[in-house]
Amino acid sequence: MKAFDWQRMALDNVPLEFLGEVALRSFYTFVLVFLFLKMTGRRGVRQMSLFEVLIILTLGSAAGDVAFYDDVPLLPVLVVFLSLALLYRLVMWLMAHSEKLEDMLEGKPVVIIEDGELAWSKLGRANMTEFEFFMELRLNGVEQLGQVKLAILETNGQISVYFFADEEVKSGLSILPKQCTQRFKVVPEAGDYACVRCSEVIKMQAGDHQLCPRCANPEWSKASQAKRIV
Known part of the structure; x- marks a missing residue:
């Protein structure tokens, strides 16, 4: 050559x-x-x-x-x-x-959280697991979904998060890792409980065991009322 x-x-x-x-x-x-x-x-x-x-x-x-x-x-x-x-x-x-x-x-931006509630069906269509999404939220300083007024999955894969003011924060699903939160099928005491799948929050009495009215999931965690610490 x-x-x-x-x-x-x-x-x-x-x-x-x-x-x-x-x-x-x-x-x-x-x-x-x-x-x-x-x-x-x-x-x-x-x-x-x-x-x-x-x-x-x-x-x-x-x-x-x-x-x-x-x-x-x-x-x-x-x-x-x-x-x-x-x-x-x-x-x-x-x-x-x-x-x-x-x-x-x-693609289009996708609203994943609105008024503290997770749109879990949209999350699946966006090819993102709850584990990945919650990790991104934690990196944005989120401890529980009731702190979030709006969370948008942008077209470049990033997540834009808009927060409630402290006085407007709701009870919501804790997004800390599993080892940091307890899950129940039979709730131990009266209070607000969040569905661990779709984040629906309802009041339950001690000994209650029911399916989530939104997604039929049987597991619950105690709803968190934590406010943001900036």
């Missing part, structure tokens, strides 16, 4: 028409990676939108191939970059003019 063989470095043994196929392959790879990210959810995506992460992954793959393999010609990789750059600009323009397309590609 001859070093600095410009024909090999630029096109290798492929015809010039192959550049059109490269553009098509770039679009195909783009669609595949996008579908993969949509199916696996938003987890691990921070500060960037799903669409931007998709662009970075696709370009990273193209850049890695041309950097490490001597049989990958340069011009087709340049076409990959140009094709994705044009596609990115086109999609951003279309999203600016179409709210439906923007929602399809970027």
Whole structure:
């Protein structure tokens, strides 16, 4: 093999028409990676939108191939970059003019907590477990859901939290780890109890054992009245 063989470095043994196929392959790879990210959810995506992460992954793959393999010609990789750059600009323009397309590609913010109550069905559709969501809330200084007026899962995977004022804090489900809270199927004393699945809070009497009226879950924990400590 001859070093600095410009024909090999630029096109290798492929015809010039192959550049059109490269553009098509770039679009195909783009669609595949996008579908993969949509199916696996938003987890691990921070500060960037799903669409931007998709662009970075696709370009990273193209850049890695041309950097490490001597049989990958340069011009087709340049076409990959140009094709994705044009596609990115086109999609951003279309999203600016179409709210439906923007929602399809970027997704919509999802309200997960409203007035201290967990929308657990929406949490499942967002491909996030309660464990992950509660961890994020704890990192935002939340001890129990009654402190939260509104919590929104943003399109970049981050959670925006809006709090009640101290005098408005409600009784709510404690989101501390399991080892820090007791769970009951038969409540030991009268008081407010929160369903450990959907966060519904109801008053119960000592010895009561009932299914949650909202989600039919049998387990309860004593509702917390803790206020925020800032």
